[in-house]
Amino acid sequence: MDARTVGPGHYGRGVSLDQAAPRPALPPPDAVPAGRQGSFDELGRLLRDVTFVVFDLETTGTGPTTAEITEFGAVKVRGGEVVAEFATLVRASTGIPPLITVLTGITDAMLATAPPLAEVLPAFLEFIQGTVLVAHNAGFDLSFLKAACERVGYPVPTWEHLDTARLARRIVTRDESPNNKLSSLARLFRARTEPCHRALADARATVDVLHGLFERLGNLGVTTLEDVHAYSARVSPAQRRKRVLADDLPTGPGVYIFRDATGRVLYVGKSASVRARVRTYFTASETRSRMAEMVAAAERVDAIACAHALEAEVRELRLIAEHKPPYNRRSRFPERVVFLRLTDEPFPRLSKVRQVRADAGTYLGPFGGVGGAELAGDGLLDAVALRRCGGRLSPRVTSPACALADLGKCGAPCDGRQSVESYGDVVAAAREAMTGDPALVVAAARARIAGLAEQTRFEEAALVRDRMVAFVRAAARQQRLTALGAVPELVGAVPTAERGWDLSVIRYGRLAAAATVARGIDPRPWVDAVVATAETVRPGPGPTPAATVEEMERIERWLGSSGARLVQLTGTWAWPAASAHRAAAELPQPPPVERREPAERTLHQPGVLRRSGHS
Known part of the structure; x- marks a missing residue:
């Protein structure tokens, strides 16, 4: 097969990211893992398989902080059948208001021999x-119920619940019922028990109302508890109708693409379960106004199934770009x-x-914007007396020096006070700080911060610190990226929750191939297959020779995730122990104590992934 170089926006062996990438050549048939089965969370919990407890409370008032519970009534149902019932009065610490007695029929005498809340609540x-x-x-x-838990001293759990009144407002029309009171709905659905402001009777009537609502929802294709939650939320009918766009999407990890009627890409996202994630865009759980606008314009959702989460993240980044x-x-x-570029000239x-170009300049970055680059550049210039004037200087042609020379912030190579050789020492110090150990920059900044603090010039000290x-x-980030980008090929493996392995082939910091090996399958043939079919990558110059910064940082x-292994490594993945990464890790700490460590550690042996230069 003809492996070829792939440009930006492509993945695998010349396959567009809008298409599914080819999978690696497979091992023998008996070694192929079974297809991925969707989890129950992805499929949804069928209503007939869920156990509900329909309950009602009678109280001495309407405020949970001042009133008390006088009666519990509950009915446990599953698959439309009553499984058990719970009913008890509760002794109140104060007398029942006359109005409550008239409404419920519960009297002080009835509660005199009832158990207290501390005995009833654990059973409920x-x-x-x-x-x-x-x-x-x-x-x-x-x-x-929450107030009762707090009163007794129990931690308040989070209960998954449904509200039949809220459901009814979405399903029952005004022509059918003048309101959504329990008594009105009980008549509409011909409940076998008439609600009468007693806990168990009202709970029994609510059971019949719930089943009547479920029957109507079933006619609308709502068959799971997740569907009921979504349906009961405040979602526009147009938004709800588009839920069908998610029906045929994969349940595993991947990337989803919302498109409008013309096929234009509106939004790209990723998920460990594409179908479940896309369905949330059509429910009230999606509260972002711009997403509601996007869903209104969307007419199609495409998906690209991925081997594992890293592949989904990378594909998302490339599609967005x-x-x-x-x-x-x-x-x-x-x-x-x-x-930031340290130029290649007599006086850089x-x-x-x-x-980044393939020249002799020294680069630092990348930065997200000019502001960040200027801040970091000022941090270097505070410690190293590089010239700050523009244009190219010649050792044979002099010009008047600027005020920076008098301030001691420049050696004035422009007027001949600093030779090419002596200025070269300054350049070497700057280059070492950019590509190696930034100790010079840190020491200079701390000394200046201490001096400014003594003069109570705290704002200036904060600016020096920020620089x-x-x-x-920035130097630490670049050194990490440079180390990864210099590796011709790295094969990593991360254990899955199902005790299998996620495999990735990384070439020059770019994800070149991905696969997942199921539990019980020998991963070695898969490693050979995924390497053989991986993308051919030709690196360019700079710390990010073949991928974006975001992709390399995701990799x-x-x-670095838990249990990661280096399966194969071509070349060396390493950075000096005295690197900017170490300095960055120590920034929040007091001045570090000098430690003797090897000049360099390498990552060349398969095994548990460990990085050099830090503990």
């Missing part, structure tokens, strides 16, 4: 354990980065550039 909490609570105007009953969807806010313009200087931190973090995090 055990009764409802592992179920979904249902109540009519559930907010009222749940507020009293390629299509620049209007509703994505991040990662749309990876080309708009800025580098710092300049800001947009692109130093910006420079050190770094993946390689």
